Amino acid sequence: QTNAISATLYPKLSYDPIDDFAPISLIGREPGVLVVHPSLPVKTFQEFVAYVKERPGRIDYASSGNGSGQHLFVALLASMTGMKMNHVPYRGSGQATADLLGGQVQVSIPGTAGMVGHIKAGKLRALAVTGAKRSPQLPDVPTVMESGVPGYEAYVWMGLLAPKGTPAPIIDKLFRELTQVLATSEVKTYMASAGIEIVGSTPPEFGAFFRSEKELWARVIRETGAKID
Missing domain, CATH: 3.40.190.10 (Periplasmic binding protein-like II)
Known part of the structure; x- marks a missing residue:
């Protein structure tokens, strides 16, 4: 998530937080x-x-x-x-x-x-x-959307990236191995205890999500005037 926000928040970065990386998978997300x-x-x-x-x-x-x-x-x-x-x-x-x-x-x-x-x-x-569905940790607390704000959805999320230009076979191998790890009972138990919903999206799905997050938070940053001095 930091990369998606940094793309707008830090205009003078020496690298592109989006285009200098190759998406592998959205690992998981936690609602606020x-x-x-x-x-x-x-x-x-x-x-x-x-x-x-x-x-x-x-x-x-x-x-x-x-x-x-x-x-x-x-x-x-x-x-x-x-x-x-x-x-x-x-x-x-x-x-x-x-x-x-x-x-x-x-x-x-x-x-x-x-x-x-x-x-x-x-x-x-x-x-x-702030998620699309209620949190298992707080099942009696409604979502923002349930409460009358359609379209509001926000998460702290984590994903796996590789350097731009990483060969497709390596991206695919990393994705397959990550999927196997996320399916283990140990990881599922840990993620659930941390309030994190496992996603495990494909590289194209993560790439599309990554760019949509950049666009969303870029708009909010422009509207609020948020900046790092």
């Missing part, structure tokens, strides 16, 4: 979860959107950094719902989570797995997950 501090008087996604719209520019959302997935996931959601919130970028997810738990900021969309414990302990309230 929209969480709020319990002091925010909302119980559902719909209540949250209404609450924020009534207070434009008065609600703060945390991210692990400017241009990070957490930043762009919220920015995309705000764009699609007409919400206006203040972005508070941190230097990493640790401090962002600490301030969210402490109530210094009210909203964030971090990865699902790391938030399950806080949600179950009542320290954070989950309103929606």
